[in-house]
Amino acid sequence: MRWKKISDAVVRRLPLYLRVLEEAYHSGDVKLMSSQELGERAGVSPALVRKDLAWFGEFGKQGVGYEVRYLREELRKILNLDREIRVAVIGVGSLGHALVRYNQQRYREDQHFNLHVVALFDADPAKIHTRLDGLMIHPIDTLAEVTRREGLQMAIVTVPASAAQQVVDRCVEAGIRAILNFAPAKLTVPEGVHLANADVSLELQRLAYYLGE
Amino acid sequence: MRWKKISDAVVRRLPLYLRVLEEAYHSGDVKLMSSQELGERAGVSPALVRKDLAWFGEFGKQGVGYEVRYLREELRKILNLDREIRVAVIGVGSLGHALVRYNQQRYREDQHFNLHVVALFDADPAKIHTRLDGLMIHPIDTLAEVTRREGLQMAIVTVPASAAQQVVDRCVEAGIRAILNFAPAKLTVPEGVHLANADVSLELQRLAYYLGE
DNA sequence: TAGATTGTTAATCGATTAACAATC
DNA sequence: TAGATTGTTAATCGATTAACAATC
Numbered sequence: 393m394r395w396k397k398i399s400d401a402v403v404r405r406l407p408l409y410l411r412v413l414e415e416a417y418h419s420g421d422v423k424l425m426s427s428q429e430l431g432e433r434a435g436v437s438p439a440l441v442r443k444d445l446a447w448f449g450e451f452g453k454q455g456v457g458y459e460v461r462y463l464r465e466e467l468r469k470i471l472n473l474d475r476e477i478r479v480a481v482i483g484v485g486s487l488g489h490a491l492v493r494y495n496q497q498r499y500r501e502d503q504h505f506n507l508h509v510v511a512l513f514d515a516d517p518a519k520i521h522t523r524l525d526g527l528m529i530h531p532i533d534t535l536a537e538v539t540r541r542e543g544l545q546m547a548i549v550t551v552p553a554s555a556a557q558q559v560v561d562r563c564v565e566a567g568i569r570a571i572l573n574f575a576p577a578k579l580t581v582p583e584g585v586h587l588a589n590a591d592v593s594l595e596l597q598r599l600a601y602y603l604g605e
Numbered sequence: 606m607r608w609k610k611i612s613d614a615v616v617r618r619l620p621l622y623l624r625v626l627e628e629a630y631h632s633g634d635v636k637l638m639s640s641q642e643l644g645e646r647a648g649v650s651p652a653l654v655r656k657d658l659a660w661f662g663e664f665g666k667q668g669v670g671y672e673v674r675y676l677r678e679e680l681r682k683i684l685n686l687d688r689e690i691r692v693a694v695i696g697v698g699s700l701g702h703a704l705v706r707y708n709q710q711r712y713r714e715d716q717h718f719n720l721h722v723v724a725l726f727d728a729d730p731a732k733i734h735t736r737l738d739g740l741m742i743h744p745i746d747t748l749a750e751v752t753r754r755e756g757l758q759m760a761i762v763t764v765p766a767s768a769a770q771q772v773v774d775r776c777v778e779a780g781i782r783a784i785l786n787f788a789p790a791k792l793t794v795p796e797g798v799h800l801a802n803a804d805v806s807l808e809l810q811r812l813a814y815y816l817g818e
Numbered sequence: 819t820a821g822a823t824t825g826t827t828a829a830t831c832g833a834t835t836a837a838c839a840a841t842c
Numbered sequence: 843t844a845g846a847t848t849g850t851t852a853a854t855c856g857a858t859t860a861a862c863a864a865t866c
Binding site: 655663666 | 845846847848849850
């Protein structure tokens with residue numbers, strides 16, 4: 393690993409900064425950006441922007457700010473987004489399908505967007521070996537093999553909650569070390585594997601709290 | 606408001622506790638649960654479980670633990686989930702559609718699940734006034750009217766990033782005070798309106814960081 | 819040079835954990 | 843009663859903010 397023990401709170405903000413920089417870079421008319429400006433656009437205080445970036449190096453110039461093009465490039469390297477990352481979607485119900493379509497559109501339209509869904513998996517025999525949006529749907533027990541063949545590094549899990557832990561275990565076994573889980577279930581992964589949860593029900597229930605205010 | 610200044614970190618854990626309690630309640634064979642047990646199942650330390658709950662009252666008995674049925678009921682009240690909450694989905698592309706279907710299934714199968722998508726909106730003239738999964742798709746400029754008529758309290762926004770701020774402004778205008786945004790954009794809402802972001806790209810980019818370890 | 823802004827250290831704030839008296 | 847576990851206070855930990863010397 394390149395830098396030691398960067399806290400999750402810091403890593404979580406890096407994509408926010410990158411988004412602001414991508415926007416400025418592609419608009420073309422902003423060459424330099426201060427931590428003030430970057431923070432404002434990302435919703436983070438300027439001091440925190442500087443502190444976050446300082447974990448990874450010295451990217452700015454005193455009295456000047458950060459060069460948009462350079463900092464964007466560096467952030468892309470830090471986030472491993474400077475090369476294609478091949479992603480599997482496991483469970484192609486309506487949510488899985490929607491995520492595939494979203495990703496394909498994004499990947500097609502933005503040549504710098506390097507997260508690419510290239511393999512689908514499902515347990516339903518009726519779906520297996522058919523194509524969806526141009527991608528073959530594989531049976532889940534070929535996960536390890538397809539992971540190797542296709543160079544998969546990430547998985548998006550959109551299977552029912554009851555199957556989620558089992559699917560995640562298979563991912564881990566296959567060597568996948570970053571998983572985005574949409575199933576409403578508390579899953580466990582071994583040390584070294586990273587799991588993010590995108591549980592829509594949980595978010596809605598949380599929001600419901602504020603209706604009582 | 607019922608309790609003052611509960612931190613977001615606390616509110617975020619309440620649905621986790623509720624999920625554990627719902628599970629225990631419906632399984633039927635666990636009547637009591639200690640903070641130890643509840644914490645284990647929710648992925649939270651026992652001390653924090655007790656501290657979180659203590660913000661809202663005294664729900665346990667020393668030496669005994671928490672009565673599952675009672676604490677579940679109280680948490681449902683705290684989260685306003687003891688009555689139906691009527692939700693709009695704005696933007697019925699494939700992601701919006703998937704979320705509607707997911708919600709309808711969940712609402713149908715679990716009689717205690719009270720978040721209910723009851724109205725759809727879209728900007729596409731070809732979709733407006735057609736039905737999707739039994740729900741009429743309304744034009745977005747009828748949002749205020751339909752909100753009143755249908756008693757909408759929450760919105761799920763799945764429109765393109767370029768339209769998201771405008772849509773959110775309309776929601777606020779219509780009196781909706783809790784919004785779950787899926788668009789990859791930084792949105793702003795006035796004081797008193799609660800916005801949660803469910804930005805899939807951001808999560809994937811964040812996970813990509815760990816591929817470098 | 820004078821003004822601006824970084825990188826970094828010290829101060830503050832808030833959240834989590836540890837500990838324990840109260841009590842079931 | 844004896845054992846267990848809560849509710850709560852004090853201690854710790856970590857993250858954010860404030861401040862400023864370095865320097866472009």
